[in-house]
Amino acid sequence: MGVLKRVSLAFVLGISPVVAMAQCGDSFNAFKDGLQAEAVAKGIDASTARAFLAGVRQDPAVLKADRAQGVFQRPFIDFSRRLISQNRIDTGRVKARQNASVFDRIERTYGVDRHVLLAFWAFETDFGSFQGNFNTANALVTLAHDCRRPGLFRPQAIAAIELYAQGGFDPRTTTGAWAGEIGMVQMLPQDILTNGVDGDGDGAVRLKTSAPDALMSGGKMLQHLGWRAGQPWLQEVTVPAQMDWSLSGLSTTKSVAEWQAMGVQARQGALSDLPASLILPQGHKGPAFLAYPNFNVYFDWNQSFTYVLTAAYFATRLAGAPVYDAGNPDAGLGPDQMKQLQRKLQARGYDVGKIDGILGSGTRGAVQAEQQRLGMPADAWPTPALLNRL
Template structure:
């Protein structure tokens, strides 16, 4: 079951002059056809590509209902990471060992990283979404919320169609247009698709080698640093300056070591590497050190909880022990979180939409207010903080 918001590059696109939207859907499709012909595709091919396109109200319903999960990290990670998923992941690494060896050689992306995405996105290919992809992309491009994001994806799908790698009538995937085992948008497939099994096509729905190789190339394109770690569980001293923690703040590994940061197992990375200390549920909960590759995860998904869980799961798939959950202070309910956001906004903080979600803006605002009030500035909101505000 696909559980997450659109993953790849949706927030990175830039509006273009062709971001028309709205109006009667048939007229909108005629505009797409005219643009496709103007871009150099012959009219017969364009007409064949768009012949079956339909507006899909279920796509809009899914779009309006999406939201970053409100569950805290411990609950979220325990729900997603099961023994079955770990066992199947380890079976997959054996089955596709030569593919993962090639990926590690060519892109420097560790197998656990791809296995975790594969598991979370589609349960190792078991459910890849049942929305018609062209209908989904056209519906979202016609909708006037983000046409600049989805309209270019339609023309990318047309290019895939011309290569024989997309069937507008039968290609299905996620509601936001992602396709295949690791859920890639058409433009990402054009840029990063790899024929991993040597059959002359890039088929991310049916070929695990194609999907895994393409996912690895995309991570490399997004800035993955070959052969470097991404996340590691650590122990933190009780007298740490908590205001230095959080994904937006970095020191070198050597500096963190001098402050008393120690790995729970293994060794920390090279002392000169920049890193952040991540406390998803405050100073009394789990603690991780995040290296530069951790930031690449946010190019794949914008949810902090999802990203941290995926990065941690990659470690588990490669043999890391279960994290020490500690004894974090109780968090806030959804209603309390919304009230907190309103109070933070009233104090001049940019927390974005008041939605009850502990996102990056709310975490930063919480940490700033904790510091101002003389509280441990670990960015974890509690009822006591809410009361103080």
């Protein structure tokens, strides 16, 4: 599921997206020359950078994959049912037992719950069984050269050269996802440089073949991103038939006591005494969750709301939570209708990002604002009724 990874990585390496944008789209060979010069300026030996880039080729299949992410147009119920199977649950429990000592170390060292990593391991590579067959060097440089997201991928290409200089990357044979992620939990080169861990003690970080290395590295990365030890991330709740739905969404955070006063209750167990946001992925008639501070860390792993919510929910399932109550949500919009809605919202001055038919954060916020303006339940779930009103 390597997609929509962190967009602030250019700033991590001190490279402005404006600088990267000025160099994208040049001839591919000239672009590689620019990467080589940048790598040398960062202290990498010129012959090493040249050797890395010598065989790198532009990969049209990578660009095709980058443009074809229709799976994220699916609503949460459909998407989560597609990704979460009984086989994945059963396999996750087997993997938890097989790697119990590794997960014990992760929880003790980094404070990251094992079920969170199990869910990523399942979704990213089916527990390591399919890690992608794209040449990683080609993928990263192709995406860095492309002018759609150079601020994300140019720093990753430089990081891959640095990994090569350290002996941890072979530009000819290293393969992974189309977006440049490597290994069982799919980490980008900069993340490997920062958070790679030799979990099995063999003197090398091998994210493709060593589960201890991959899982320990993933745990360290989540801690680095701000994961809070011992705290929950997501909990299913029930909501009353009527309340101020405009308070739902990640932009609003309230205490559990405040949510309870409005009629929000845990579907199982007790609510945690932490600030939380009410998430209604398919409106007030569908599933409902409270998202705790750790939930926000997920967006530093992947920026798709639907993927993040599904991964977080799957982790709770692996930890013993029941299947969510799907409720009876209002009918949503198809991809073409969603694009039509996005154009209408954009015409009204809202920043919905790319017209892609995906219900992202910008579109959700605009939908909620328009629902509130029109006196409709402001639950951020776009319906044909809203589209017709607009």
